Structures are given as C-alpha cells and as structure tokens.
Amino acid sequence: MIEKKKLTLKDIAKELGISVSTASRALKEHPDIAKETIKAVKEYAEAHHYVPNFLAVNFRKSRTFNIGLIVPELVHHFFSTVISGAIDEAKKYGYNVLVSQSNDLLKDEKVACRTMLSSSVDGLLISISNETLEGEHLQDFLSEGKPVVQFDKITDHLNTPKVTVDDFEGAYNAVNHLIKQGYKKIAHIRGRKNVKNANERYEGYLKALKDHHVEITENWVKSCSAISENEGYDFAKEMMESANPPDSFFCITDLVALGVIRYLKEAKYEIPYQIGVMGFSNWKLAEVVSPGLSSVDQHGYDMGIKAMKLLIELIQNQDCENEETIELKTKLVIRDSSLKKDFIK
Template sequence: MPEKRKITLKDIARELNISVSTASRALKEHPDIADETIRIVKAYAKEHHYVPNVLAVNFRKNRTYNIGLIVPELVHHFFSTVISGAIDTAKKHGYNVLVSQSNDILDDEITACRTMLASSVDGLLISISNETFEGEHIKEFLAEGKPVIQFDKITDELETPKVTVDDFEGAYQAVKHLIGQGYSKIAHIRGRKEVKNANERAEGYHKALEDHGLEYSSDWVKVCNMINEEEGYQFARELMESPNPPDAIFCITDLVALGVLKYLKEAGFRVPDQVGVMGFSNWKLAEIVNPTLSSIDQHGYEMGVNAAKMLIHNINNPEKREEENLMLKTNLIIRESSNRKKFQN
C-alpha cells in the first residue's frame, strides 16, 4: 500500500481557494488575517494533520537552529552540568544542541568540529582538548561567518568570546583555606603545563603560599597527563613516601582528589587530621565520598547558560556580535577532607 502523501501549504491554499501567503499567515495568526479565515485554515490543517516543513523554512532563512557543543568528556560531572545549562538555554530560544566529545584528543576534536560544520550548525560552543593550541580547525567556523564561544578550557590563539571561571582566585582561596586550617606543607597535583586553566590554578597555589610565607618545594608539585583517579593515587603515594612528605594536597580536579583519598585511606593516613585534601570542580561525588571532599565550585550550569546566551545572541545579531569575555566567580565548598580545626575541637 503506497504511503500517504503529506499535505502541504499549497494543498491547503488550493482547497480553501486562498493564496499560499494567506494560508501561511493564517496559521501564524497574523493580525492582518481575518479571525474567520484563521479559524478555517487552522481547522483544515488540524483535520488533515498538516505539519510545517521546518527544514524548508530554515533553509530559506539560511539557518538550521542547531548549535554544536564539543567537550573533552561527556561523563565528566562538570561538563555534564555545562551541557545541561546550554541545552536548557538553547531550548528557550528555539535552538537544538548537537553534543560531541573530543576525548581530550586533538584528532577527535578536529573530526567533531568538521562533522558539526558539515551539519551546518549555526555556531559552536567548545571547551578545547589538552592537545589544542592554535585551533585551525575551529577557525574554519569563523571563516564561514559562524560564531564560536570558547568556555572553560580555552586558547588565546583564537579570537573568540570566552566564558571561564576565575581559576587563579579559586586556587588561591583553596590554598588559603588549607593554610587557615593549620597545614603548612601543601603539595599540588596540577594539570599539563601547556593548558591555560591548569597554569592559572598553579599560579594561584603558588601565590597563596608566597603571601603567607610558606615553604614551596618543586618536589611537592606533580604534573598530571590524563587528569584521572589513577594519577591522583600514584602521585599521592610518591608524595607521602618521599623524605619530606606534605601535610595537605591541592588537586587540579575532584577526580584526581578521589585517587588521593583512596591512597591515603589504604595507607592508613587520617584525613583531615594528618593530611588535608582539596579538589576543584565540586563534583556530585564530592558530597558522598568518605570523608566528603572539600572543593571549588566552578558553576558549570551557569557557565553553560551564559555561553549559550552569548552564542545565540551572536547568531541572531551578526552585525552586533558580543566580543567581550565573561569570567565567573568560584565558591569554596568546605567539607570533611580539609576541615581539620572542626575535628580537633
């Protein structure tokens, strides 16, 4: 049995003996169209299951109402909250979000970007991989007049608006808190030295030590490559088995901090009495591990909302695009892993 053909706007116009433009405006309840005409057209469309050809409309407008979003990891709690904020905001403005991940690998990011471009997204939100520096593949969007907003992990090689958090200040406050709890030998398990936000967190760590007259030792700084739990565990073991072990560890992310906590627990160290631990990102897991993990809240959902708003504004206003950067403030979240004075009282 042949498939029934879908009714078109031309069919409605022909059957009701009106013009296509009148039928179209009636369906949109245009004020220039008589109420009776609107009623008749809408009733006919409903009876015959008329569905607007959105693709054709968008094609005429040179718009798909799709935006791309690329993150290093989909399962990462911080990025999942960014995605939620972006999707919720896009939906309110009539846009869909196509999401992909780079796995923190440049080649995968290039593939994701070019797939998005081939899909004719109207713009791109991206948190770059640890291997991305110049971003020539991202510049392909700009060359086609499509706006790009970088968020969280960014490169200054790309002249695009950026939405970030104050990584320096967040790290500074984290270390200042540890110092206030009586820790004086504070280590840092940091991110790659070529990654901008990792460097800013490391600078905040170093500045807090300097401002409070505490010892700094390069032996207490470990550099992650994969930024995962396994590295946290391994580096914690190296630090605590060294001749001059620290009494607190500030970690680049909560995931690394979970590895640190796992090692300390297995090795018999008491947290926070003997060793304090501080993460960064404020994953949901930070609230349920034992002991609960102190962290820095990056406000991922708010970042997603602001990045999406900025991108949609730039899509809708090509002649008046927003070029300024937005830096969000972080919050210190104090939990059991660093709250030594509470446990000593």
C-alpha cells in the same frame, strides 16, 4: 607594492573606545545603541572606507536552528552540568544542541568540528582538548560566518568570545583555606603545563603560599597528563613515601583528589587530622566520598547558560568579530577532608 590592511570592526571599536559588539550594532542602528555612538561609528567607518565582512553580513539566511557543543568528556560532572545549562537556554530560543566529545584528543576534536560543520550548525560552543594549542581548525567556523564561543578550557590564540571561571582566585582561596586550617606543607597535583586553566590554578596556589610565607617545594608539585584518579593515587604515594612528605594536597580536579584519598585511606592516614585534601570542580562524588571532599565550585550550569546565551546573541546579530570575555567567580565548598581545626580525634 604593500597591500593596505583592511579596516575591521575591531579597529573601529579600539579607536572609539567601545566594544566590537557595540560597533557592530551601531552600524546596524540597533535601538539599544545611543544615537551619538551610532553617529560616531558611522562617520569613522565612512571616513576610513570600512567595508563589512561579506561572510558576516551575509550570514546564513536560512538557519538550521542547530548549535554544536563539543566538550572533552561527556561522562564528567562539570561538563554534564554545562551541557544541561546550555540545552535549557537553547530551548528558550527554539534551538537544538548537537553534543559531541573530543576525549581530550586534538584529532577527535577536529573530527567533531568537521562533523558539526557538515551538519550546518549555526554556531559552536567548545571547551578545547588538553592537546589543542592554537585551534586553527575552529577558524573554519568563523570563515563560514558561524560564531564560536569558547568556555572553560580555552586558547587565547583564537579571537572569539570566552566564558571562564576565575581559576586563579579559586585556587588561591582553596590554598588559603588549607593554610588557615594549619597545613604548612601543601602539595599541588596540577594539570598539563600547556593548558591555560591549569596554569592559572597553579599560579593561584603559588600566590597563596607566598602571601602567607609558606614553604614552596618543587618536589611537592606534580603534573598530570590524563587528569585521572590513578594519577592522584600514584603521585600521593610517591610524595608520601618520600623523605619529605607534604601534609596536604590541592588537586587540579576532584577526580585526581579521589585518587589521593584512596591512597591515603589504604596507607591508613587519618584525613584531615594527619593529611588534608582539597579538590576543584565540586563533583557530586565530592559529597558522597568519605570523608566529604572540600572543593571549588565552578558553576557549570551557569556557565552553560551564559555561553549559550552569548552564542545565540552572536547568531542573531550576525556577529563573528565579537571577542567579549565573561568570567564567573568560583565558590569554596568546605567539607570534612580539609577541616583540620574542627577535627575531633
């Protein structure tokens, strides 16, 4: 005998053309939801014998007012700004934030998650490690009625809300700027091929080159493993000493770009006159390095605020089935490292 699939809030939302959170609030007769919507949702749920998720409906009655936050690195300008935004927002609602780091390792991320669960946090914010693919261990939170919000580095294998930036557009705009400055041989030092935001930045790089009919060369694309300054240095050295060197670099992060700049300065290249450099993240270091590093601002503080606000809303609404995605726009920050046309020799 084939067991009949249980109707979920997601099914109701899809059938009625509304969001999961709207369907959830309609069933609870939330005052912000139109009466017609409440009536439609309730009638559909009753007609199809909808049974609410017990864990979600009986969401923990005694909250700890503690929220878990896991990032790949604590000593990282972008993630530190996310943490600041998240903590500032949490304070408004009387929540404490327990922060941990995964060191970009799956095993450490799993340990951090177990620690957060044993600490009885009410929900979790997480930017997954480079090694995390499907995130099955995060399902443990949802199974206990604790919502999870992913941000920045995410997996689509886990059905949770997500707060991201438009990595594709950010990369496209960065490479477009390099092209407009007159660079024609643009290299890309990218992230791991199994990481979603690294892939989106790579696709943005390719699209900009194709749109402007600029040469695409496989030897000018290198994949980082550790996303480190040393990798930027080593890849820049390898490419610049090749038979066909590039004339500019678009890097997955500012840290990698700093490695590129270190090599170029040691090798006596003039930046940006001979070689242009573009980063991604807009670290504080990008302002003080010489020459100043052009970069893409990810708005980490705003991301932290929005991710925390969304998580607290889920906790308050006892909602573990929301799958909303919030995408922030990036901002191109231009400094001396890429201003070839404005360079005075």
